Amino acid sequence: MTARRLQIGSALRNPGNWYEEELIVRTAWKPVGGFILLASLSALSLCLSAAEGPENGTGAPGGGQSWMKEGTGSYGCTAKDIGHYVARRAAGPIVVDGRLDEPSWQMAEKSPRFVDMVTGQGGFYDTRVAVLWDDEYLYVGLWLEEPYVEAHLTRTGSLIFQENDAEVFIDGGDAYSEFETNALGTTYQVFFIWRDAYRKGSIFDVPEFDIFKNNALTFGGDFDRSDQYFWVGTHPRGLRWAFLNWQFPGLLHASHVDGTINDNSVPDKGWTVELAFPWKGMKYLAAGRLLPPKDGDIWRIFFGRFEKLMPGGVELNPHPAWVLSRHAVYDTHIPECFPFIQMSNQTVGR
Numbered sequence: 001m002t003a004r005r006l007q008i009g010s011a012l013r014n015p016g017n018w019y020e021e022e023l024i025v026r027t028a029w030k031p032v033g034g035f036i037l038l039a040s041l042s043a044l045s046l047c048l049s050a051a052e053g054p055e056n057g058t059g060a061p062g063g064g065q066s067w068m069k070e071g072t073g074s075y076g077c078t079a080k081d082i083g084h085y086v087a088r089r090a091a092g093p094i095v096v097d098g099r100l101d102e103p104s105w106q107m108a109e110k111s112p113r114f115v116d117m118v119t120g121q122g123g124f125y126d127t128r129v130a131v132l133w134d135d136e137y138l139y140v141g142l143w144l145e146e147p148y149v150e151a152h153l154t155r156t157g158s159l160i161f162q163e164n165d166a167e168v169f170i171d172g173g174d175a176y177s178e179f180e181t182n183a184l185g186t187t188y189q190v191f192f193i194w195r196d197a198y199r200k201g202s203i204f205d206v207p208e209f210d211i212f213k214n215n216a217l218t219f220g221g222d223f224d225r226s227d228q229y230f231w232v233g234t235h236p237r238g239l240r241w242a243f244l245n246w247q248f249p250g251l252l253h254a255s256h257v258d259g260t261i262n263d264n265s266v267p268d269k270g271w272t273v274e275l276a277f278p279w280k281g282m283k284y285l286a287a288g289r290l291l292p293p294k295d296g297d298i299w300r301i302f303f304g305r306f307e308k309l310m311p312g313g314v315e316l317n318p319h320p321a322w323v324l325s326r327h328a329v330y331d332t333h334i335p336e337c338f339p340f341i342q343m344s345n346q347t348v349g350r
Contacts, residue, residue, distance in 0.1 A: 075236055076327045076334045081120065083325035083339035085111060087131035088348040090139060094132070098185070098256030098274045100141045104132055107349035108141070114322040117304065118330055123322030125270075129303045131341055132348060135292045137252075137276040142166050144305055145270040149261045151182035157244070160188040161306050161319070166273045169302035171335040172285030175204070177248060183271045185255040191246035191284075192219060192333070195239045203284060209243060216241045222331035234331060249281035295345035300338035 090104040114127035126145040133139060144166060153160060160180040161167075165188075168179045174197035180188040193204050195218075198211075207213065219242040220233020233239050253275050259268025279291040289297055304323035309316040318330060327337045 075234065075336075076329045076331065077325070077337035078328070081326040081328060082337060083111070084342070085109075085129075085131060085324075085339055086342050086344050087133055087138075088344050088346050090132040090134050091348050091350075094137075094139055094274075094276065096252040096254050096274050096276050098254030098272055100143070100256075100272050100274055104139075104348050105130065105141050108132055110143070111303070111324055114303075114305065114324055115326055117321035117323045117327050117332070120326035120328075123305075124320060125307065125322070127305050127322050129324060131301070133292070133343060135279070137278055138282075138299075140168055140273075140275040140277070140301075140303070142273040142275075142303065142305075143270065144272065146183075146307075147267045147270075148264045149183050149257050149259055149268045149271050150264075150308075151184040151186070151261060153182060153186050154184060156187055158186055158188060160186060163308050165306050167302070167304045167306070167332065168275060169332065169335075169338065170277065170282070170285055171300035171302075171338050172282070173287035174202075175284055176335055177246075177285065179248065179251070179253075179275070181253060181255055181273055183255050183257050183261055185253065187253060189247055191243045192240040193243075194237055195241060196237065198241055208246075209241070211241055214243050214245055216243050218242070219333075221333050222329075234329075235334065240333075248277060250278040251281065252276040293343040295343065297343045299341045299343070300335055301341045302332060302335075302338040304332060 086109070088108070090102075091107065092102065092104060094102050094104060108130035110128040110130050112128070114123045114129075115121060116123060125147075126143075128143045130141045131139065132141075146164065149164075151163060153163060160182050163182060165180045165182050170177045175191065175193045178188075178190045178192065191209075193209060198204055198209075209216075219240045220229060220231070221235050253273070255271055255273050257268065257271045259270070260266060261268075261271075279293075282291055289299075293299070302323065304321060306319045306321050308319055321330065321332070323332075325337065325339050327334055
């Protein structure tokens with residue numbers, strides 16, 4: 001979920017120790033009818049500090065993997081909260097149609113029931129996930145119980161979290177991706193880069209992540225508007241650049257409703273989501289790992305859903321959030337709390 005918390009991209013210099021970046025905007029003065037127009041010509045130049053790189057981030061050994069492997073967050077969850085799952089190889093081809101009816105999905109181990117993101121208590125509706133992989137894709141299947149399936153947003157990039165959704169975040173140490181979908185298959189995607197990792201010469205120093213050309217925004221975390229966190233956010237690592245125009249390269253996705261969507265006259269069983277993330281599209285998330293992965297590799301991946309409930313016709317806020325493992329705070333954007341997903345070369349069902 002990315003809600004009510006994107007701040008306009010800033011050229012302010014962070015006084016902390018995590019990064020030493022300077023954004024220089026070259027300008028020219030042009031007289032227009034007695035007035036002076038300040039026109040921005042060329043957007044961005046990142047100036048490196050001569051100091052050593054940070055303990056975490058691209059200057060650290062492993063390119064930020066210390067955050068990814070830490071196993072416990074200094075904000076939010078504790079180590080015992082974090083889930084573990086072993087992803088096995090698919091036993092055959094998977095057609096991404098949202099039905100999750102291939103033999104591989106039938107044999108795959110489903111996760112435990114999702115829990116409330118803050119309390120860790122079982123979710124009101126049953127939600128489970130399974131993960132598979134092969135040399136081309138990382139596959140994610142989600143089963144979402146819902147007696148009356150509703151979805152109305154149809155435009156790509158809509159704020160899907162405003163209604164019932166399913167979410168998958170993939171962590172890459174110095175960056176992570178966010179994917180959301182509703183029961184209609186409408187999607188919302190964002191790519192986040194930690195500001196301490198956004199440096200000249202880094203893997204992110206490419207046109208795809210030019211913060212001006214791509215209208216990037218700064219992001220401080222869920223509900224970061226208190227006095228203490230208004231500018232710096234809630235996470236101890238600080239702010240992230242958020243690229244809202246980004247789409248996961250080659251992603252295949254589909255949703256399927258077991259019932260009749262947007263018809264509350266007859267109860268539904270729920271809906272399912274099927275995703276295939278190409279390994280070749282994860283170069284900015286690999287953090288030194290092989291693509292496709294090798295046996296035993298660990299990835300940190302968040303799985304969750306948000307539910308819009310209207311008891312007595314009044315919308316319940318904040319929306320209940322049910323996730324694979326507890327975050328202890330109402331914030332999805334804590335990669336240290338993402339479950340550990342271990343890749344196994346063992347074929348599912350064998």
